[in-house]
Amino acid sequence: METKKIARAVILVAMAVALSPIFIPVGFIKLFPAQHMINVIGAVMVGPWYALGVATAAAIIRNILGVGTPLAFPGGMIGAFLAGMAYRVFKSIYGAAVGEVIGTGLLGALVSLWIVAPMIMKKTMAASVLMGAFASSSILGAILGVLVLQILRKAGIWNP
Numbered sequence: 001m002e003t004k005k006i007a008r009a010v011i012l013v014a015m016a017v018a019l020s021p022i023f024i025p026v027g028f029i030k031l032f033p034a035q036h037m038i039n040v041i042g043a044v045m046v047g048p049w050y051a052l053g054v055a056t057a058a059a060i061i062r063n064i065l066g067v068g069t070p071l072a073f074p075g076g077m078i079g080a081f082l083a084g085m086a087y088r089v090f091k092s093i094y095g096a097a098v099g100e101v102i103g104t105g106l107l108g109a110l111v112s113l114w115i116v117a118p119m120i121m122k123k124t125m126a127a128s129v130l131m132g133a134f135a136s137s138s139i140l141g142a143i144l145g146v147l148v149l150q151i152l153r154k155a156g157i158w159n160p
Contacts, residue, residue, distance in 0.1 A: 005046045009054050012042045016058035021067055029133050036100055036141020039080040043096045044149055048084025055080035070120045074111035075134055079104030093149050097142035105135035
C-alpha cells in the first residue's frame with residue numbers, strides 16, 4: 001500500500017507542476033486553481049502527510065523552474081495538510097475541500113501576508129487583494145478537486 005501512495009504522490013507532484021501555469025482571469029485577479037485541486041485530491045487519496053509532501057515538492061520545483069513564487073509554500077502546504085486532516089476527521093471529500101479553502105484561502109494567505117511577502121520577498125501586499133486571490137483560487141481549485149474525485153470514483157480508479 002505504501003508503494004501505491006508514493007506513486008500517487010509522485011503523479012500528483014507532476015500534475016501540480018505541469019498545470020501550475022494555467023490561470024483563469026477574473027477581473028484584475030488571475031486564479032491559479034491547479035495546486036488547490038491537487039491538494040484536495042492528494043488529501044483524499046494519500047492523506048495529510050503525503051499531501052503536505054506533494055505541496056512542498058511542487059512548490060520547490062515550481063520555484064526552481066521560475067513558474068512559482070515563495071507564496072506557494074504557505075498556501076499549498078497549509079491547505080494540503082488541513083484538507084487531509086479534514087478528510088481524515090469527516091470522511092468527506094467536501095470536508096477536504098473546506099479544509100483546503102480554510103488552509104489556503106485564510107491561513108496560507110495570512111502567513112504569506114505577514115511573513116513570506118515582507119520577510120522573504122521584501123514586498124508589502126494589500127491584504128484584500130492577496131486574500132481575495134488566495135481564497136478565490138482555493139475555492140475554484142477545491143470545487144475542481146471534488147469533481148475530479150467524483151469522476152475517479154465513478155471510473156473505479158478511487159474507492160473511498
